[in-house]
Each structure stands twice: as structure tokens, then as C-alpha cells.
Amino acid sequence: xxxxxxxxxxxxxxxxxxxxxxxxxxxxxxxxxxxxxxxxxxxxxxxxxxxxxxxxxxxxxxxxxxxxxxxxxxxxxxxxxxxxxxxxxxxxxxxxxxxxxxxxxxxxxxxxxxxxxxxxxxxxxxxxxxxxxxxxxxxxxxxxxxxx
Numbered sequence: 001x002x003x004x005x006x007x008x009x010x011x012x013x014x015x016x017x018x019x020x021x022x023x024x025x026x027x028x029x030x031x032x033x034x035x036x037x038x039x040x041x042x043x044x045x046x047x048x049x050x051x052x053x054x055x056x057x058x059x060x061x062x063x064x065x066x067x068x069x070x071x072x073x074x075x076x077x078x079x080x081x082x083x084x085x086x087x088x089x090x091x092x093x094x095x096x097x098x099x100x101x102x103x104x105x106x107x108x109x110x111x112x113x114x115x116x117x118x119x120x121x122x123x124x125x126x127x128x129x130x131x132x133x134x135x136x137x138x139x140x141x142x143x144x145x146x147x148x
Contacts (some may be wrong), residue, residue, distance in 0.1 A: 064134045071107055075107055079107075087107030089106055090103075104126055122135050
């Protein structure tokens with residue numbers, strides 16, 4: 001988690017002691033963070049009520065679409081993707097965004113339609129533990145799926 005301290009305005013007495021390029025450098029740094037980490041960085045930087053990573057993950061788990069939950073529950077129960085859905089292929093976790101050492105499989109959350117792009121949404125399931133994650137943006141971010 002990245003936290004940026006808020007710089008308070010200087011009093012008139014200390015204004016002469018400021019480094020000339022400091023505001024520009026700070027603005028460039030914040031811009032770079034937003035480019036590198038996108039909306040997630042912006043939300044973290046701009047949310048004064050951000051308390052903890054656990055709280056954020058709890059909120060995000062409520063944002064998992066019903067379609068993702070249905071496919072997740074079906075795969076857990078039957079051990080395979082529903083008929084008409086692509087899924088079950090090995091997902092290698094090369095970027096190490098999920099816990100290491102698991103047997104991950106990927107599944108689409110929408111039925112496969114010939115000639116239509118599959119979209120970016122997927123779920124990843126660890127076959128050993130049954131843990132699952134939803135990714136709305138083709139593996140750039142993950143939201144934990146809790147079994148219901």
C-alpha cells in the first residue's frame with residue numbers, strides 16, 4: 001500500500017526557505033504514480049478515509065458480479081466449467097499477483113459465443129484449496145471471491 005504525506009502550506013515566514021523545484025518534483029512524482037498504478041493509486045492517494053487493506057478487500061468482495069459467483073460455485077461443485085463456457089486451462093501466475101505454489105485454473109464468467117470477443121472478465125480458482133479470485137480487467141487486478 002502506498003501512502004503519500006500531505007504537504008501543508010508554509011507560513012509566510014518560512015516561504016523563503018522552500019526549495020525552488022520541490023512543488024514541481026512532487027507533482028511529477030504523483031503524476032508518475034497515477035500513470036504506473038492507475039485508478040487504484042488515485043483512490044489510495046485521494047481517499048482520506050482509507051483505513052486498512054483488509055477493509056478495502058472486504059468492500060471489493062461485495063463487487064464480484066453474480067455471473068462470476070455462479071461460475072465459481074459451479075466449478076467448485078462440479079470440478080469443471082459449465083457447458084458452453086471456456087475454462088479449466090492452467091493459469092501460471094507469472095506476475096505473482098496471487099499466492100505462490102498453487103494449481104490455478106482460469107474460467108470465463110460469460111458463455112462462449114462464436115465470433116464474439118471473450119472480454120476481460122475471468123475467475124481464477126486454486127484447485128487445491130478452492131480459493132477463487134475475480135479479475136475484471138484480464139489479470140491486472142483481483143478481487144477475492146468468498147463462497148456463499
